[in-house]
Amino acid sequence: xxxxxxxxxxxxxxxxxxxxxxxxxxxxxxxxxxxxxxxxxxxxxxxxxxxxxxxxxxxxxxxxxxxxxxxxxxxxxxxxxxxxxxxxxxxxxxxxxxxxxxxxxxxxxxxxxxxxxxxxxxxxxxxxxxxxxxxxxxxxxxxxxxxxxxxxxxxxxxxxxxxxxxxxxxxxxxxxxxxxxxxxxxxxxxxxxxxxxxxxxxxxxxxxxxxxxxxxxxxxxxxxxxxxxxxxxxxxxxxxxxxxxxxxxxxxxxxxxxxxxxxxxxxxxxx
Amino acid sequence: xxxxxxxxxxxxxxxxxxxxxxxxxxxxxxxxxxxxxxxxxxxxxxxxxxxxxxxxxxxxxxxxxxxxxxxxxxxxxxxxxxxxxxxxxxxxxxxxxxxxxxxxxxxxxxxxxxxxxxxxxxxxxxxxxxxxxxxxxxxxxxxxxxxxxxxxxxxxxxxxxxxxxxxxxxxxxxxxxxxxxxxxxxxxxxxxxxxxxxxxxxxxxxxxxxxxxxxxxxxxxxxxxxxxxxxxxxxxxxxxxxxxxxxxxxxxxxxxxxxxxxxxxxxxxxx
Numbered sequence: 001x002x003x004x005x006x007x008x009x010x011x012x013x014x015x016x017x018x019x020x021x022x023x024x025x026x027x028x029x030x031x032x033x034x035x036x037x038x039x040x041x042x043x044x045x046x047x048x049x050x051x052x053x054x055x056x057x058x059x060x061x062x063x064x065x066x067x068x069x070x071x072x073x074x075x076x077x078x079x080x081x082x083x084x085x086x087x088x089x090x091x092x093x094x095x096x097x098x099x100x101x102x103x104x105x106x107x108x109x110x111x112x113x114x115x116x117x118x119x120x121x122x123x124x125x126x127x128x129x130x131x132x133x134x135x136x137x138x139x140x141x142x143x144x145x146x147x148x149x150x151x152x153x154x155x156x157x158x159x160x161x162x163x164x165x166x167x168x169x170x171x172x173x174x175x176x177x178x179x180x181x182x183x184x185x186x187x188x189x190x191x192x193x194x195x196x197x198x199x200x201x202x203x204x205x206x207x208x209x210x211x212x213x214x215x216x217x218x219x220x221x222x223x224x225x226x227x228x229x230x231x232x233x234x235x236x237x238x239x240x241x242x243x244x245x246x247x248x249x250x251x252x253x254x255x256x257x258x259x260x261x262x263x264x265x266x267x268x269x270x271x
Numbered sequence: 272x273x274x275x276x277x278x279x280x281x282x283x284x285x286x287x288x289x290x291x292x293x294x295x296x297x298x299x300x301x302x303x304x305x306x307x308x309x310x311x312x313x314x315x316x317x318x319x320x321x322x323x324x325x326x327x328x329x330x331x332x333x334x335x336x337x338x339x340x341x342x343x344x345x346x347x348x349x350x351x352x353x354x355x356x357x358x359x360x361x362x363x364x365x366x367x368x369x370x371x372x373x374x375x376x377x378x379x380x381x382x383x384x385x386x387x388x389x390x391x392x393x394x395x396x397x398x399x400x401x402x403x404x405x406x407x408x409x410x411x412x413x414x415x416x417x418x419x420x421x422x423x424x425x426x427x428x429x430x431x432x433x434x435x436x437x438x439x440x441x442x443x444x445x446x447x448x449x450x451x452x453x454x455x456x457x458x459x460x461x462x463x464x465x466x467x468x469x470x471x472x473x474x475x476x477x478x479x480x481x482x483x484x485x486x487x488x489x490x491x492x493x494x495x496x497x498x499x500x501x502x503x504x505x506x507x508x509x510x511x512x513x514x515x516x517x518x519x520x521x522x523x524x525x526x527x528x529x530x531x532x533x534x535x536x537x538x539x540x541x542x
Contacts, residue, residue: 004322010278011322014285015329020385033326051275051282055304058286096463099440107439107461111430113422114291139411140430141438147415151384159382159411166452167412167477168378169370181437190378192367206438 009034009044017072022154026069074121074152084118085266092264110141110205120148123231126248133198134158146203161188172222176215187219196224207232208239280305280315288343293425297340345392345423355389356537363535381412381476391419394502397519404469405429417474432459443493447486458490469496478503479510
């Protein structure tokens with residue numbers, strides 16, 4: 001292949017880094033693809049790193065050693081986080097979000113890639129450096145967000161099912177009390193889905209009483225693994241007795257049943 | 272802000288484009304963020320476009336008019352597609368994938384962001400230019416893949432549930448015969464989740480008899496909407512009577528029950 005200019009190489013390096021967050025990429029790969037010496041690539045990387053940091057778009061870390069290379073850590077600057085959280089609060093205040101039973105309709109938000117990808121970066125930033133092995137969630141509404149957090153952390157997603165599926169092989173099942181319905185429900189996880197002694201974070205759309213988080217803690221024990229944190233998009237701070245601890249959220253919500261009004265504000269992760 | 276060099280600007284432009292595929296971004300946004308004239312930004316964009324096309328990493332389209340700007344269309348070159356499909360075939364041949372009942376364990380693959388994001392680009396490329404409004408899937412295993420296809424196409428995801436949820440408001444429910452279990456199952460979709468007269472594609476992990484695709488076709492009719500295509504990761508070509516038509520896959524699979532061997536090959540989307 002013909003030689004590329006520096007302008008050209010930094011475009012390609014940026015593209016590759018951003019598409020595989022938190023994955024170490026050896027300089028050889030860039031060197032071969034872009035037909036340039038490793039020393040030249042190293043200079044290109046300095047440029048990419050400086051711009052991304054200056055614009056608060058993320059950081060590029062160098063990992064030394066035989067399996068070394070560089071990796072991209074997604075990040076959102078304070079003002080971008082604030083803009084995002086405020087837009088989200090406005091979206092939640094739209095007409096028609098409060099549905100029969102006093103629940104908040106979040107489905108369209110949780111399935112919108114533009115929103116979920118940003119929320120994923122904010123939550124992942126909180127858990128970075130904790131050597132998390134898996135992001136876990138319970139089907140269904142939190143899956144896209146949990147997926148984005150896993151992608152951003154460069155790890156795999158694990159989805160806990162509400163019933164046993166023939167396509168997942170042998171499973172472990174536990175019972176728990178759901179905060180949303182107040183009923184006893186079950187959680188199933190395929191035995192093949194997790195290595196023992198794993199550190200996990202639980203990601204979901206909405207935190208009410210925290211019953212699900214407690215159930216996951218118990219289920220993970222059966223896999224000799226540990227829940228080390230919980231992250232949600234919306235925390236219902238109006239619920240006083242939470243059995244979840246160690247959790248973070250993006251938005252705090254309080255619903256006044258009498259006036260049928262929502263109070264919303266960005267959580268401390270945003271500020 | 273101080274002026275950035277061209278090297279710097281192309282990094283930022285690449286980052287922003289790649290993070291919001293198929294979304295039109297006005298030149299003003301780049302111009303303000305990077306403190307540069309629109310004419311300068313236009314020249315930067317030419318560089319970004321040329322590199323991405325040369326390396327078969329995607330294309331940058333210009334949209335003229337008042338709401339105009341540029342948008343990034345993700346793409347994977349032929350050799351990258353082939354490498355990906357071959358790696359996937361090898362992963363499917365790993366020991367222990369065939370689980371009791373003759374099913375193939377795909378869960379870890381479907382929840383791996385590195386794999387799913389690439390598969391999403393391949394499937395989305397097939398449906399681009401068809402003015403799709405929503406990507407639909409049925410919970411649960413296909414959700415991350417469907418999410419990536421929706422993200423790549425710049426549209427929203429719609430997840431059909433297997434039962435009614437209190438948090439989704441009024442729903443429409445239909446019954447269908449599942450290809451996997453052979454049993455009558457139901458599909459529920461919140462009335463709020465889709466605008467009428469929408470064009471949808473159905474994305475899933477595995478196509479067996481196509482019963483689910485047929486069910487979705489029926490369900491979408493209730494929303495005055497239309498299923499215009501189906502895309503799956505793995506097509507079980509061993510099943511002779513398919514009720515699905517107009518579908519594409521990445522891998523074709525045949526399972527020989529007697530020898531307990533899998534035959535796998537990349538589908539025509541790859542070649």
